[in-house]
Amino acid sequence: MLNIVLSPEVKQAKADGAPIVALESTIITHGMPYPENLNTAQRVEDTIRQNGAVPATIAVIGGNLHVGLDAETLSNLAQNKDVLKLSRADMAVAMSQGKTGATTVAATMIGAHAAGIDVFATGGIGGVHRGAEQSFDVSADLYELAATPVTVVAAGAKAILDIPKTLEVLETLGVPVLCYKTDAFPAFWMQDSGLPAPIRVESAAEIARAHIMRQDLDLPGGQLVGNPIPDQAALSGEMLMPIIEQALKEAAAQKIAAKLVTPFLLGRIVEVTKGVSLTANIELVLNNARLASSIAREISQMRQA
Numbered sequence: 001m002l003n004i005v006l007s008p009e010v011k012q013a014k015a016d017g018a019p020i021v022a023l024e025s026t027i028i029t030h031g032m033p034y035p036e037n038l039n040t041a042q043r044v045e046d047t048i049r050q051n052g053a054v055p056a057t058i059a060v061i062g063g064n065l066h067v068g069l070d071a072e073t074l075s076n077l078a079q080n081k082d083v084l085k086l087s088r089a090d091m092a093v094a095m096s097q098g099k100t101g102a103t104t105v106a107a108t109m110i111g112a113h114a115a116g117i118d119v120f121a122t123g124g125i126g127g128v129h130r131g132a133e134q135s136f137d138v139s140a141d142l143y144e145l146a147a148t149p150v151t152v153v154a155a156g157a158k159a160i161l162d163i164p165k166t167l168e169v170l171e172t173l174g175v176p177v178l179c180y181k182t183d184a185f186p187a188f189w190m191q192d193s194g195l196p197a198p199i200r201v202e203s204a205a206e207i208a209r210a211h212i213m214r215q216d217l218d219l220p221g222g223q224l225v226g227n228p229i230p231d232q233a234a235l236s237g238e239m240l241m242p243i244i245e246q247a248l249k250e251a252a253a254q255k256i257a258a259k260l261v262t263p264f265l266l267g268r269i270v271e272v273t274k275g276v277s278l279t280a281n282i283e284l285v286l287n288n289a290r291l292a293s294s295i296a297r298e299i300s301q302m303r304q305a
Contacts, residue, residue, distance in 0.1 A: 002095075004115055005061075007068025013054035014116065017304060019296035021048045021289065022067075022112035022120040022150070025059040025102035028074075029083040030263050031123075032278060038078035040282050044289050048121070051293035058111040060086060063098035067115040077102070085259055087140045106144035109152065109222065118211060118299050119151050121292035123285045124158040124188040125224065127166030129261065130248060137261070138169065146173035150222040151211045153292040155229050155284040156186035156193060160244050160265045163193045170224065171198070176214075178207055179226040180291060186228040189235040189280045197226065204291065208298035227291050233283035235276065243272045 006014065013020050023044060028037045045055035056068040059077055069077065077083065077100075084094055084101035091110060094101045103111055105125055112120050126139025145152065157166045167185065170177055179185055179197030187193035201207055207225055214223070228234070247268040256264045270278045 002114070003064045005064050005066045006115070007056070007066070007070050009054055010056045010068030010115075017300060019053040019293065019300040020056050020117050020119070021053045021292045021296050022108055022115075022117045023048075023055055023057040023289075024105060024108040024120075024122050025057055025077065026085055026104050027123060027285070028057075028078050029080065029102040030085055031266070031281075034079050036278075038075055040285070041074060041078065043282070044121075044285055047286050047289045048293050051290050053293035053296045056112070056115070056117055058103050058108045058115075060084075060091065060095055060099070060101040060103065062100060063095045065095065065111055065114065067111060067117070087259075088144060089140065105141040105152065105154075106139075109144045109148045109150045112150050113148050117150070119153065119292050119296040121153045121285070121288045123154065123281055123288070124156060125152065125154045126262065127157040127161040127163065128169055130160075130162045132162060132165065135257070137258070142166070142169050142173060142175070145170065145175045145224055146221040148222055149215060149220070151207065151225060151295060152222060153225045153227055153288045153295065155188050155288060156226045157188065158262065158266075159187040159190055159193075159240060160248070160262070160269075163187055163195060167195060167198065173221070174219075175221055175224055176210065177224045177226060178210065180207075180228070182226070182228050184228075186226050188284065189229060189240060189277055190237055191228040191231075191234045194237075201225075204294035205298045207295050208302055211295070211299060212302060225291070225295070227288050229280060229284040230287050233280045235273075235280055239273075240269075240277075243269055247272070
């Protein structure tokens with residue numbers, strides 16, 4: 001039986017009709033080491049509060065779906081070395097077995113929708129992996145966007161992916177890709193993937209209206225908002241692409257596959273860039289949290305009007 005545990009802060013926000021922004025937990029457990037992971041999670045939550053919304057970090061703890069984590073629970077999760085990485089395929093099984101797991105983009109969308117939360121801020125979505133024509137490695141994030149009515153704010157798709165194929169799959173699945181104040185689809189650490197923005201939008205209010213209209217039309221699925229990394233934190237393709245290509249070769253040589261691919265690649269890129277990519281990663285997540293807060297505020301105001 002599903003048991004959703006709301007933090008006191010989230011419970012009060014729901015009672016007040018206040019804007020809430022969901023956050024994933026794999027960035028805490030599988031994205032960076034302790035204590036950087038905890039410090040980053042706290043900074044992202046504080047950024048959402050400073051921008052007029054309430055953060056709701058989502059995780060499965062002891063089989064229960066937690067929506068919003070208090071300070072002690074967040075700290076414990078950041079230090080826990082035995083945490084599953086959950087997506088749509090294994091989320092229900094892990095919960096039924098009373099296990100603890102961090103939520104990916106797909107699982108966070110499921111949790112957010114179950115708790116009645118419209119907006120979710122993350123770093124970058126998963127997508128079609130390079131070589132997918134042989135491996136069939138396509139992230140569940142894309143299919144979740146087509147199925148679950150949550151607006152996801154991300155710095156585009158991770159630059160380690162096959163971005164042209166990722167956009168093709170999103171188009172096929174009917175997922176609107178709204179790029180915020182840019183004519184280019186962003187690629188995580190890079191502001192410009194080299195591909196045009198499918199749809200350009202100029203304001204949080206515009207995104208909020210589209211979110212509500214999708215619900216009014218009874219359309220399944222959510223929206224992807226591509227929010228470019230800020231100028232001062234952006235990295236160049238000239239710097240990154242050779243590093244990514246080398247990391248991909250290393251992953252193939254070590255036969256790293258499935259859920260282990262992305263953390264391995266991101267970890268290697270952090271090592272080779274001597275932490276520069278990690279700093280950029282943190283800045284883009286904070287930037288996405290700010291925009292997601294604005295969208296959540298607009299949705300809340302429109303529903304109360």
